[in-house]
Amino acid sequence: MQEINLYLATTLKKLRQEKGWSLDKAASETGVSKAMLGQIERGESSPTIATMWKISTGFHQSLSSLLEPPAAESSNTRIRPPSAQPTSLASDGAPIVPIFPYEERFGFEMFELTLQPGYERLSEPHIQGVTEHVVVLSGELELLVDGEWIQLSKGASVRFSGDTPHGYRNCSQAPTIFHNILHYAQKGA
Template sequence: MEQLNQHLSQTLKQLRNERQWSLTQAAELTGVSKAMLGQIERGESSPTVATLWKIATGFNVAFSVFLGGAAGSPPPGVQRYADLPVFSQDTADMRVVPLFPFDNLLGFDMFVIDLAPGAVSESSAHEPGVIEHVIVIEGELELMVDGVWHQLAAGEALRFQADRPHSYRNTSQHNVRLHDLIHYPPAVR
């Protein structure tokens, strides 16, 4: 986790420097407090998945940029799940692994996401035009889009415009595992 915090710190600093944004500007554009952004930059805090999404959206970058991916088009090859970076919240309610980090040419990331029993993750709206494809692999997921909760069992999927708030929750007593493929429009790339 310490290595991931260091990467988050360096990435956030780099993005702010590239844009020449103050912490105050970054806070205004991401919706994340100046204090929290400062703690992340100093490696003193591990943000939640929802907070990291807000930061990625505010900076107009793919989520996997913060997980060590998104360096361009990855070379073809086998992805070994055990070798991939993991982002896990302190509460261990949600675990995110970039199965295929952001591909600039194709404009997508693909994640494996695990939600523990009782976990809820609220996602703020992504950039206009962002589309998510959620495929449940194990368990039963509740996914809210446009104020409507959808029940998805293993083998079921939902595609939706992710440029609006949406939420994921696991109300069961078992883990939920899903794939989340996120397509970004050319403006976000």
């Protein structure tokens, strides 16, 4: 986790400087307080996934671009054995594991999420043009799409606009595990 926080600290500061934003401007664009952004940049805070989503949306970046550097573009084949999978990021009852980080040439990032029983999260819209693809691996997932909760069981999949408000919840007594692929609209497309 410390490695991710250090990468996040340097990446956030670099992004802010590239845009010429003050901490006040970054706070305004992301909805994250100036104090929290400063703590993150100094490596003094481990932000929640919800905070990291706000930062990525405010900076118009993928979430995974804040977590690890992009892979070398030498090959289309990438194998990540279980021992090389990144550690899960603690997230208030919903650990998230980045499986494939965002690469511009592919236009997507992939995560595995585990929702503990009783977990609910309402998500703010992502960057304009983001489409989410959810595949339930185990358990039962309720997904808020277009203002309505829909129930998905093991093996079910759904695609929806991630640039609108949406949410995830687990009303069952067992953990729910699902893959979430976020596809970003191509710039200029």
